Amino acid sequence: MHSQSRPAAPLGFHCEHTPGESRVLALVDHRPGPATLHAVLTCRTPGLADEAARVLQRALRVPADAWNSGPLEELCARLPHGAADSLRTAVGRALAGAWPVNGTPVDGIPVDGAPGREDHRHGERGHGDHDHGERGHEGHGHGDHDHGDHDRGERDHGRAAPAARLAELSGPVFRIALLREFHVHDRRALLKAAADEGWEPLPADQLGAHDRQDLIGATQWLAEHRGDIAGADTLADRSQAYRLTVDEDDELAGWSREEVVADFGAGWLRGAEAHRAAEPGVPGEPGDPERPDFAALFEVDAPHCADPECGEERCRWHLTPRTAAALHEALRLLARRAREDAAVLGDRPLAPGGLGEKAGVFTRLPRVTFGVGAAWRLRFARAVESIGGDLRDGWWPEPTCTAEEVALHLAIEDARAAVEAGAAAGTGPIGGGVLPAHRDDHDFDACAGMFFQDTDVLMLYDAGLDGMEDPEDEVNQRLGIGDLRPAAWFEPFLNVTPRDEDDDG
Numbered sequence: 001m002h003s004q005s006r007p008a009a010p011l012g013f014h015c016e017h018t019p020g021e022s023r024v025l026a027l028v029d030h031r032p033g034p035a036t037l038h039a040v041l042t043c044r045t046p047g048l049a050d051e052a053a054r055v056l057q058r059a060l061r062v063p064a065d066a067w068n069s070g071p072l073e074e075l076c077a078r079l080p081h082g083a084a085d086s087l088r089t090a091v092g093r094a095l096a097g098a099w100p101v102n103g104t105p106v107d108g109i110p111v112d113g114a115p116g117r118e119d120h121r122h123g124e125r126g127h128g129d130h131d132h133g134e135r136g137h138e139g140h141g142h143g144d145h146d147h148g149d150h151d152r153g154e155r156d157h158g159r160a161a162p163a164a165r166l167a168e169l170s171g172p173v174f175r176i177a178l179l180r181e182f183h184v185h186d187r188r189a190l191l192k193a194a195a196d197e198g199w200e201p202l203p204a205d206q207l208g209a210h211d212r213q214d215l216i217g218a219t220q221w222l223a224e225h226r227g228d229i230a231g232a233d234t235l236a237d238r239s240q241a242y243r244l245t246v247d248e249d250d251e252l253a254g255w256s257r258e259e260v261v262a263d264f265g266a267g268w269l270r271g272a273e274a275h276r277a278a279e280p281g282v283p284g285e286p287g288d289p290e291r292p293d294f295a296a297l298f299e300v301d302a303p304h305c306a307d308p309e310c311g312e313e314r315c316r317w318h319l320t321p322r323t324a325a326a327l328h329e330a331l332r333l334l335a336r337r338a339r340e341d342a343a344v345l346g347d348r349p350l351a352p353g354g355l356g357e358k359a360g361v362f363t364r365l366p367r368v369t370f371g372v373g374a375a376w377r378l379r380f381a382r383a384v385e386s387i388g389g390d391l392r393d394g395w396w397p398e399p400t401c402t403a404e405e406v407a408l409h410l411a412i413e414d415a416r417a418a419v420e421a422g423a424a425a426g427t428g429p430i431g432g433g434v435l436p437a438h439r440d441d442h443d444f445d446a447c448a449g450m451f452f453q454d455t456d457v458l459m460l461y462d463a464g465l466d467g468m469e470d471p472e473d474e475v476n477q478r479l480g481i482g483d484l485r486p487a488a489w490f491e492p493f494l495n496v497t498p499r500d501e502d503d504d505g
Contacts (some may be wrong), residue, residue: 004180005126008028008029008098008099008100009028009029009097009098009099009399010026010027010028010029010060010093010094010097010099011027011028011029011035012026012057012060013025013027013052013053013056013057013060013090013094013228014037015046015050015053016051017046017049018467019401021042021043021044022042022043022044022045022046022048022049022050023039023040023041023042023049024034024039024041024042024049024052024053024056024087024090024246025037025038025039025040026038026039026040026056026099028099034433037202038099040052040086040087040090040108041079041082041083041086041087041090042058042083043080043083045078048075048078048079051075051198052075052079052083052087052199054093054200055071055072055075055087055091056094057201057408058071058085059091059094060094060097062095062201062203064095064096065251067095068146072087072088072091073292075087076088077266079207085424096202114305122373138212152479157478163254164252165251165252165255166244166246166250166251166252166255167246172243173243173244173252173261174243174244175243175244176384178238179236179238180223180234180236180237180238180239181235181236181237182219182223182229182232182233182234182235183232183233183235184215184219184231184232185232185233186230186231186232187213187215187231188231188232189231189232190218190219190222190230190232191213191215191218192230193218193222193229193230193231194218194219194222195219197221197222198220199218199222201213201214201217201218202214202217203492217234231312243463243464245463245466247466258362278283281303289381292296292328292391292392292394294321294322294324294325294328294391294435295321295434295435295436295505297321297324297391297393297394298318298319298320298321298323298324298394299321300318300320300321300438300440302438303315317440317443317446318438318440319396319440319450320436320438320440320441321435321436321438322435322436322437322438322441322442323415323440323442323443323444323447325435325439326390326410326415326418326419327391327411327415327447328388328392328443329415329418330411330412330414330415330418331384331385331387331388331391331407331408331411332388333414334361334384334407334410334411334414335381335382335385335388337360337361337385338362338377338380338381338384339359339381341360341361341362341377342362342373342374342377342378342380345362345374345377346373346374347373347374349370349371349372350362350363350370350371351370359408362377362380364410364461365380365406366406366461366469367460367463368469368484368485368486369489370458371486374487376486379490380403380407380489383401383403383407383489383490384404384406384407384411386400386404386499387399387404387407387408387411396450396451397451398496399451399452399493399496400486400493400496400497400498400499401489401491401492401493402457402484402489402490402491402492403479403489403490405452405457406450406457406489408452409452409457409458412444412447412448412451415442415444416442416444419442453493453495456479456481456482456484459481460484468481468484469483469484470483470485471483471487
């Protein structure tokens with residue numbers, strides 16, 4: 001065995017924060033073996049640990065003869081003496097591009113698949129830096145993050161070891177994907193705000209001609225550290241949460257063989273714009289089979305008074321023409337997309353979690369349906385059309401089976417989103433120029449309360465209740481839910497009149 005250490009090089013520096021302390025870790029490559037994590041320093045202030053990681057990251061990127069020790073010494077003055085000495089030592093190693101390997105890696109766990117040193121300098125970033133290229137942040141929103149549950153009651157189970165896999169973690173793990181869009185209207189204000197928060201732009205040789213000031217980096221920095229951003233308007237701020245479970249073959253992002261992406265659905269404004277272009281006019285025009293005359297089908301009188309407790313018929317809640325039009329439009333678009341997505345998917349099952357699929361309608365269904373085939377998906381599209389047919393014929397939508405229940409829940413969500421998008425864009429409600437206004441317009445909470453016998457089907461979205469769709473399941477039997485397995489989704493409820501089998505809605 002050789003007595004001397006093998007050549008090694010630091011690849012990056014990262015922070016680990018716990019309620020009691022924060023650690024700065026070095027990711028060290030010593031080919032041909034796997035990369036390992038080594039502790040650099042420990043302190044009790046997360047902000048100081050973050051700054052230390054950024055100082056070390058800069059030391060990896062600049063030549064030793066161009067290093068400015070001012071920020072390092074300023075930070076060391078605020079750190080405990082032991083941590084300051086460790087930081088100075090680590091900076092020297094980062095500038096030299098060499099790291100001793102005779103130290104013990106953190107928990108002795110190697111990190112497989114770490115990038116090489118050259119790859120790291122041009123792409124992989126440490127904690128506090130931002131990975132962005134010529135095209136900006138497309139497709140993945142603001143990033144996908146794996147967050148463990150830090151509930152105090154579960155601390156005794158032990159913390160996650162570095163490079164652990166999902167099956168090795170004792171507590172629940174949640175993936176939270178964020179999508180945020182910003183319009184920068186004051187570049188100077190935004191750059192100043194980012195600099196005040198500790199942000200530093202990338203070196204000039206790493207910036208493209210489209211963004212010489214690293215404006216995108218400053219925006220991302222502020223998005224991670226603050227709520228509102230000075231000099232920018234927030235155009236979109238959406239999130240998606242999903243619990244990872246071993247039973248569904250989920251895995252942590254670092255171990256995933258598939259790209260981790262999130263589907264936030266199509267844009268409502270674009271959908272409305274395309275719809276108007278394809279079908280001129282407005283909903284509610286008499287004589288148009290695609291646009292029923294909702295004013296006549298759902299005629300309502302003005303309320304008798306302003307008293308919410310009034311028992312007069314005119315003062316009770318009504319499904320108004322504008323609400324019916326919004327729901328009908330949402331169902332029409334949902335049915336069309338379901339047919340298109342069914343054609344794309346065929347009999348192929350959705351990936352676990354559904355986050356890697358582009359077929360948006362079926363990723364919105366409970367996970368118990370992810371393994372169904374093309375025939376089932378087409379039947380679901382027909383179920384959507386059947387509910388739309390109720391509105392087209394002037395009736396309140398009445399689900400007759402589980403598939404129709406789920407379709408109506410999705411349509412209420414979509415109608416609400418479309419109305420909110422129209423209000424934000426100033427385009428007004430669907431049919432606003434033709435359909436009469438009423439105080440009950442777009443009361444989608446009331447719709448959800450009026451249209452369903454119960455909301456048992458929504459329990460299928462709770463990962464903690466996996467298996468409850470089976471009538472033999474204990475929870476199912478205790479609550480008297482019935483068969484919610486996909487094969488039973490189209491069986492008529494016992495207390496409603498079944499639809500005509502030949503009726504496509």
